[in-house]
Amino acid sequence: MSSNHSVTEGEARRHKVEGPRKHIVAFILSLALTLIAFATVASGEINTQFTYIILVGMALVQVFVQMAFWMHMKDRGHLFPIIAIISGVVVVFTMVIMALYWVWW
Amino acid sequence: MSAHHHVEGQLPHEPERATMEGRNKILGFWIFLGAETVLFGTLFSAYLALRHNIGDGPAASEIFELSTTFIATMILLFSSLMSVFAVQAMHQHKVKAMIGWLIATVVLGLCFLGLEIFEFNAYVGEGHRMPTSAFSSSFYTLVGFHGAHVAFGVLWITLLILQILKKGLTVVTAPKIYVSAIYWHFIDVVWVFIFTVVYLMGKVG
Numbered sequence: 001m002s003s004n005h006s007v008t009e010g011e012a013r014r015h016k017v018e019g020p021r022k023h024i025v026a027f028i029l030s031l032a033l034t035l036i037a038f039a040t041v042a043s044g045e046i047n048t049q050f051t052y053i054i055l056v057g058m059a060l061v062q063v064f065v066q067m068a069f070w071m072h073m074k075d076r077g078h079l080f081p082i083i084a085i086i087s088g089v090v091v092v093f094t095m096v097i098m099a100l101y102w103v104w105w
Numbered sequence: 106m107s108a109h110h111h112v113e114g115q116l117p118h119e120p121e122r123a124t125m126e127g128r129n130k131i132l133g134f135w136i137f138l139g140a141e142t143v144l145f146g147t148l149f150s151a152y153l154a155l156r157h158n159i160g161d162g163p164a165a166s167e168i169f170e171l172s173t174t175f176i177a178t179m180i181l182l183f184s185s186l187m188s189v190f191a192v193q194a195m196h197q198h199k200v201k202a203m204i205g206w207l208i209a210t211v212v213l214g215l216c217f218l219g220l221e222i223f224e225f226n227a228y229v230g231e232g233h234r235m236p237t238s239a240f241s242s243s244f245y246t247l248v249g250f251h252g253a254h255v256a257f258g259v260l261w262i263t264l265l266i267l268q269i270l271k272k273g274l275t276v277v278t279a280p281k282i283y284v285s286a287i288y289w290h291f292i293d294v295v296w297v298f299i300f301t302v303v304y305l306m307g308k309v310g
Binding site for chain 2: 018020023024027030031034037038040041042048051052055056058059062063066067070071072080081084085087088089091092093095096098099100102103104
């Protein structure tokens with residue numbers, strides 16, 4: 001950018017333009033977690049209970065990584081987004097437990 | 106149009122947060138995503154409760170193909186990455202690059218939809234239709250709803266690309282791009298749960 005954008009450049013310096021590196025790290029992490037989950041099921045050598053635990057663990061970590069980095073939830077000023085999503089998750093947990101309890105017990 | 110002609114004025118580093126309207130749009134969108142979480146969670150709860158009620162239809166482990174799910178997962182993951190790059194290009198005011206990344210996002214989204222249609226078509230051929238069983242109904246509702254979100258995202262981002270071409274990157278259009286990227290990541294996050302809970306757990310039994 002040329003010199004007549006001094007304000008923009010000043011802004012950019014203050015904000016410190018974020019590079020693609022951590023997003024690529026998040027991508028590789030997501031890729032690895034996905035591969036572990038699929039490989040666990042494809043091999044079929046681990047017992048069902050333990051497979052479930054691995055699958056849920058991998059999914060939760062991947063979702064956490066993607067929300068923190070790609071959806072910028074780790075950045076400043078994201079308190080309300082976090083509150084919104086947590087409120088949603090609380091309702092979801094209630095719904096899932098309710099539905100399972102209702103049908104299976 | 107030149108990639109820099111919008112920068113003539115003083116487009117700030119994060120144009121999506123430059124105005125109160127932009128910040129409010131992003132906040133409002135997050136509240137919407139909280140509601141979307143509830144929507145998908147409800148469909149997940151129905152699926153989890155009903156997934157073993159297969160009636161006379163095929164079971165999950167009989168029809169699901171791990172390879173198809175894996176390809177779909179990769180497509181969506183790459184698509185999400187393209188969308189990250191689009192927002193980064195926007196922060197650097199590289200409009201042409203941003204449009205390029207957005208087009209890549211949309212194309213991968215269309216690939217995902219094509220694969221899903223192909224997949225559902227194969228299931229119907231194997232006698233796994235919407236009215237077959239409680240399992241099939243809850244499966245199509247959950248996965249189909251996700252597919253509908255992808256279809257909406259593709260349409261939305263396509264329209265945004267056209268608007269950027271017409272109006273350029275400004276403090277009015279930037280929040281729209283940012284919000285659509287957040288939406289696209291959210292769709293990918295939901296897919297993580299779908300491939301885990303529906304496909305992988307379905308395959309395990």
